[in-house]
Amino acid sequence: xxxxxxxxxxxxxxxxxxxxxxxxxxxxxxxxxxxxxxxxxxxxxxxxxxxxxxxxxxxxxxxxxxxxxxxxxxxxxxxxxxxxxxxxxxxxxxxxxxxxxxxxxxxxxxxxxxxxxxxxxxxxxxxxxxxxxxxxxxxxxxxxxxxxxxxxxxxxxxxxxxxxxxxxxxxxxxxxxxxxxxxxxxxxxxxxxxxxxxxx
Numbered sequence: 001x002x003x004x005x006x007x008x009x010x011x012x013x014x015x016x017x018x019x020x021x022x023x024x025x026x027x028x029x030x031x032x033x034x035x036x037x038x039x040x041x042x043x044x045x046x047x048x049x050x051x052x053x054x055x056x057x058x059x060x061x062x063x064x065x066x067x068x069x070x071x072x073x074x075x076x077x078x079x080x081x082x083x084x085x086x087x088x089x090x091x092x093x094x095x096x097x098x099x100x101x102x103x104x105x106x107x108x109x110x111x112x113x114x115x116x117x118x119x120x121x122x123x124x125x126x127x128x129x130x131x132x133x134x135x136x137x138x139x140x141x142x143x144x145x146x147x148x149x150x151x152x153x154x155x156x157x158x159x160x161x162x163x164x165x166x167x168x169x170x171x172x173x174x175x176x177x178x179x180x181x182x183x184x185x186x187x188x189x190x191x192x193x194x195x196x197x198x199x200x
Contacts, residue, residue, distance in 0.1 A: 009051030075107035
């Protein structure tokens, strides 16, 4: 199934320290040690949304099968670890369908992907929407929050170097229109097999 990645647009209520050049949302675009957010204090959090919205990408989406935030991070010292709480939220900042989890970040001296759990539905039964209707099931209205839950006991900083949302979806089925004269219309194209085509 095809996927599309959507990157940070705006970070709300950021308590984490910005390291590097740019705003909090800008430093999360590139996965490197020059630009990132860092924290060593419990309860500090940042909340963000993504851009562009799906409906501006010109995608031919039939059904959204899952969404998943990818959060790349590391620790400032080897052997260190911390726990961050990660939430899927609506445009008002309210957690969607109890979609929250604790993720342990531990260092290996390299950037590591610590993804949120992939969510296949918006409420346990209904697929995510991209129709501009708004509400908890609307992908374009999503926000994501990362909260420092348990800092490293040795005082090491937790680093978040990049975040993006991956949307997995299906394409509409391709209609075909066979005829007795071996003419097939497919995606607006006319395919002629044997015989002649007359346009009158």
